[in-house]
Amino acid sequence: MNAEKIPNIIITRLPVYLRALQRMAESGLKTTSSQEMGERVGISAAQIRKDISQFGEFGKQGTGYSIPYLVDKLREILKVDRMWDVIIVGAGDMGHALARYQGFSNRGFNVVMIFDNDKSKVGQKIGDFTIEDTANLVEKVKSAGIKIAMLTIPATAAQEIAEKLAQAGVKAILNYAPISLNVPDDVKVQHIDPATHLQRMTYYL
Amino acid sequence: MNAEKIPNIIITRLPVYLRALQRMAESGLKTTSSQEMGERVGISAAQIRKDISQFGEFGKQGTGYSIPYLVDKLREILKVDRMWDVIIVGAGDMGHALARYQGFSNRGFNVVMIFDNDKSKVGQKIGDFTIEDTANLVEKVKSAGIKIAMLTIPATAAQEIAEKLAQAGVKAILNYAPISLNVPDDVKVQHIDPATHLQRMTYYL
Numbered sequence: 001m002n003a004e005k006i007p008n009i010i011i012t013r014l015p016v017y018l019r020a021l022q023r024m025a026e027s028g029l030k031t032t033s034s035q036e037m038g039e040r041v042g043i044s045a046a047q048i049r050k051d052i053s054q055f056g057e058f059g060k061q062g063t064g065y066s067i068p069y070l071v072d073k074l075r076e077i078l079k080v081d082r083m084w085d086v087i088i089v090g091a092g093d094m095g096h097a098l099a100r101y102q103g104f105s106n107r108g109f110n111v112v113m114i115f116d117n118d119k120s121k122v123g124q125k126i127g128d129f130t131i132e133d134t135a136n137l138v139e140k141v142k143s144a145g146i147k148i149a150m151l152t153i154p155a156t157a158a159q160e161i162a163e164k165l166a167q168a169g170v171k172a173i174l175n176y177a178p179i180s181l182n183v184p185d186d187v188k189v190q191h192i193d194p195a196t197h198l199q200r201m202t203y204y205l
Numbered sequence: 206m207n208a209e210k211i212p213n214i215i216i217t218r219l220p221v222y223l224r225a226l227q228r229m230a231e232s233g234l235k236t237t238s239s240q241e242m243g244e245r246v247g248i249s250a251a252q253i254r255k256d257i258s259q260f261g262e263f264g265k266q267g268t269g270y271s272i273p274y275l276v277d278k279l280r281e282i283l284k285v286d287r288m289w290d291v292i293i294v295g296a297g298d299m300g301h302a303l304a305r306y307q308g309f310s311n312r313g314f315n316v317v318m319i320f321d322n323d324k325s326k327v328g329q330k331i332g333d334f335t336i337e338d339t340a341n342l343v344e345k346v347k348s349a350g351i352k353i354a355m356l357t358i359p360a361t362a363a364q365e366i367a368e369k370l371a372q373a374g375v376k377a378i379l380n381y382a383p384i385s386l387n388v389p390d391d392v393k394v395q396h397i398d399p400a401t402h403l404q405r406m407t408y409y410l
C-alpha cells in the first residue's frame with residue numbers, strides 16, 4: 001500500500017465507493033457485490049473490483065464484500081479513520097451552507113474556524129462560529145496545525161488567500177472559486193463546481 | 206460517436222478536461238498537450254489521450270491539441286453547445302449560493318426558477334428570482350419542458366421532491382442532499398458533496 005504506486009485516478013473513485021458503502025450500511029445492509037455497488041455509483045463492476053484489489057484481497061468469490069469491513073478499510077486507506085480539522089475561508093452563501101453542513105463529522109472532518117476578508121463580516125456569528133479576519137489567518141492556522149481549507153471567496157481574491165493558506169501550512173484546498181490556483185507542488189487542490197456535475201448528465205439527455 | 210459505446214467513467218472526466226481547457230483559453234493559450242492537461246487535472250497524459258481519442262482524432266503528434274477546437278468538440282459531445290434551463294429546489298444557503306453562482310452561463314446552463322416547500326419562503330426574492338411553491342412544481346416544470354434540476358433541500362424531503370421531479374419530466378438531478386434517491390432508470394442523478402472531495406486529498410496528507 002504505497003501512496004506513490006496507486007494512480008490518482010483510482011484514489012478519486014474510492015471516496016465515491018465509501019459514500020455508497022456507508023449509505024448501504026446505514027440502511028442495514030451487511031454485504032454487497034461489485035455489481036450492486038456499480039449500479040449505485042455508475043461505474044462498471046469490473047472497474048470497482050480492479051480498483052479495490054489494488055489495496056489487497058477484500059472480497060471473496062461468491063460471497064461478495066463485507067460492508068463494515070470494506071468501510072473500515074477504505075476509511076483507513078483514505079486516512080479518514082481519524083478526524084481532520086478544516087477551516088472555511090469566505091462567509092458568503094456557500095460559506096454559510098458549509099458551516100451548517102451536517103455531512104462532515106461522519107466522514108472524517110470537523111469545521112473549526114471561518115474567516116472572511118470583509119471587515120464588516122468579521123465578528124458576526126454563523127451558528128456557533130464567530131467569523132474571523134483573514135488578516136489573522138496565517139498565524140491562527142499555523143499555530144493550530146490545520147492542513148485542510150475550503151475556499152469559498154470570490155475568484156478575484158482566491159489566489160491571494162490560497163498563497164496565505166500555503167504559507168500557513170495548509171496542504172489540501174477545496175476550491176469553490178471558478179479559477180485555477182497557483183500553489184506549491186505539495187499543496188493539493190480539488191475543484192468543486194456544479195456545472196461540471198451537470199455536464200456529466202447532459203451527455204445522456 | 207454512440208452514447209451506448211462510451212463508458213460512463215470516461216464521460217465523467219470530459220467536463221473536467223473541458224473546464225481546464227476553457228480556463229487555458231481564458232488565459233490566452235491556443236494549444237496544449239496531454240502532458241500539460243494532465244498536470245492541471247491530476248490525470249495521466251496517457252489516460253487523457255485515450256479518453257479523447259474515443260471521440261475521434263483531435264490532436265496531431267508533435268503539435269498537440271488546438272484548445273479552441275477541442276473546447277468546441279467537447280461542448281458538442283457533452284451537449285453544452287446549447288443552453289439548458291435548470292431549476293433549483295430548496296432556497297436555503299445552498300440554493301442562494303447556486304442562484305447567485307456566476308459559473309453557469311458559460312458552461313451551458315441557465316437557472317430559470319427556484320422552488321421551496323416552506324410556505325414562509327414562497328414569494329420572497331433571491332436576486333431576480335421569486336421563490337415558488339413546490340406545490341406547483343410538477344405543473345410548471347412540465348409545461349416549461351425543463352429537464353434538469355438541482356436539489357438543495359434537507360435529506361428528509363429529498364426523496365419526495367425527486368419523485369415529483371421525475372413526474373414533471375426531469376431527467377437529470379444534481380443532488381446536494383446526503384441521501385441516495387430512488388428514481389426511475391431514465392433519470393440520472395449526480396451527487397455533489399464536499400466530504401467526497403476532501404477525502405480525495407486526505408490520502409496524500
